[in-house]
Amino acid sequence: MFSSIYYISANAENMANNEKDPLNRAKKVLKETLGAVPFLELVSVKAYPGDAELLVELKYKGRRSDCAVAVKSLGQPKYAREAVYQLERRAAGRPGVYGIFMAPYISEGAGTILAEKKAGYMDFSGNCRLAFDGIYIERKGAPNAFAVKRDLRKLYSPKAARVLRVLLTGARRVWKMAQLSAEAGVSLGQTANVKAALAEREWLDASAPGLRLADPAAVLAQWAREYDFRKNIVRECYSVKSPAETEAGLEELCAGKGIPFALAGFSAAARLRPAVRYQRGMAYVGEFRPELLAAAGIKEVESGGNILLLLPYDAGVFYGSLKTPGGTVTGAVQTYLDLAGYKGRGEEAAAEILEHVIKPSW
Incomplete structure (x- = not known):
């Protein structure tokens, strides 16, 4: 049980995100964040040679509490686990010291590891979770966009x-x-x-x-x-024909011109899982050609369309495309991605694809 609990408002003044000197940045964030807790006295933040870079000395109800801080340039699970090992080695020589992991941005997975190991964390924007000596301090939601975006670029x-x-x-x-x-x-x-x-x-x-x-x-x-399917160039279109007729005609025309084509979203899901129903078609086309659309009986509209045509942000969307009796469709992974963030019944259709098509293949 905690005798003192403090939640720091996420609307507090945002701290500048400067990663050029991580150790000095960590010191500043520790001082600003812990110094704002009314029931704590921040005695010092100083160098702690060895496995942990910083030592924080605090006083709570007249009793001293020490925290060893490991600072890393990345906050993913791998580095959080490394920091835990460092902090545990440090604690072995100084019982009672509480371990804190700091990085510019700390992922959800890293936070889970630290909680399991009974260690705390704090990012360079002051988001934190600390639980020691009857004290619980938490701050969530302070923006840390630069670190997140740089990190995401590696994968997405x-x-x-x-x-x-x-x-x-x-x-x-x-x-x-x-x-x-x-x-x-x-x-x-x-x-x-x-x-x-x-x-x-x-x-x-x-x-x-x-x-x-x-x-x-x-x-x-x-x-x-x-992911957001709107990163593709999206054209809203209309056809007097049914979605299935329109899709079949467009695929045939694209095949004749050597243009990459694949049904996407609900159109793809309905071929992979007949239980999925749809009224608005969606397809990837490698090129937008007005004469091709005209030949397929399709015209662009500002609203009220019944088919979305997508010019891919990257040719990778066609990877894993499948031939089905109802036409060529995007692979199950791409179909899931396009549906997961789609308004309406997109999440429901995405779950159908995940449970009945993707997971059985794993």
């Missing part, structure tokens, strides 16, 4: 996403770097960057003699939270 840039599609589509397979790069159509360097980012999150199977995801469901769920 167009080229990185190609690697993810391959890994998620063939989740049982163990990949060699060269094979994976060739399959994804990216350089070895890009594949190495994705591998490093996955390893930081502990999303790779360490026992595999190559690259294989340890938890493909977690990888896909996180990607879906970051």
Whole structure:
């Protein structure tokens, strides 16, 4: 039980995000955040040579509490676990010291690891969770956009996403770097960057003699939270024909012109899982050609359309496309991504694809 609990408002003044000197930044954030807690006296924040870089001395109800702080440049699970080991070694020589992990941005997975190990954390914007000596301090929601965006680029840039599609589509397979790069159509360097980012999150199977995801469901769920099909160029269109007739005619015309094509979203889901119903079609087309649309009986409209045509933000969206009796559809992974953030019944259709198409393949 905690005798003193303090929740710091996320609307407090945001701290500037400066990662050029992590140790000095960590000192400043510790002083500003802990100094704002009314029932704590911040005695000092000083260097702590060895495995932990900083030592924080506090007083609470006249009693002293010491916190050892490990500072890292990245806040993914791999680095959080390393910090825990460092802090445990430090605590072995000084019983009663509470461990805190600090980084510019701390991921949800890292926070879970730290909580399990009974260690605290604080990011460079002052978001924190600290629980020691009957004290509980928590702050959530302070913006830390720069660190998050830089971190996400490693995994969700167009080229990185190609690697993810391959890994998620063939989740049982163990990949060699060269094979994976060739399959994804990216350089070895890009594949190495994705591998490093996955390893930081502990999303790779360490026992595999190559690259294989340890938890493909977690990888896909996180990607879906970051993905938005509107990153493609979206054209709202209308046809007097039924969606199925319009889609079949457009695919035939695209095939004749050598233009990449795949049904997407609800249109794809209905072919993969007949239980999915839809009234508005969606398809990826490699090129927008007015004469092609006209030949298919399709015209662009500002609103009230019954088919969305998407010009892909990257050709990777076509990876894993499948031939079905109802037409060519995007792979199950891409279909799920396009539906997961779609308003209306998109989440429901995405769940149908995940449970009945994707997970059985894992």
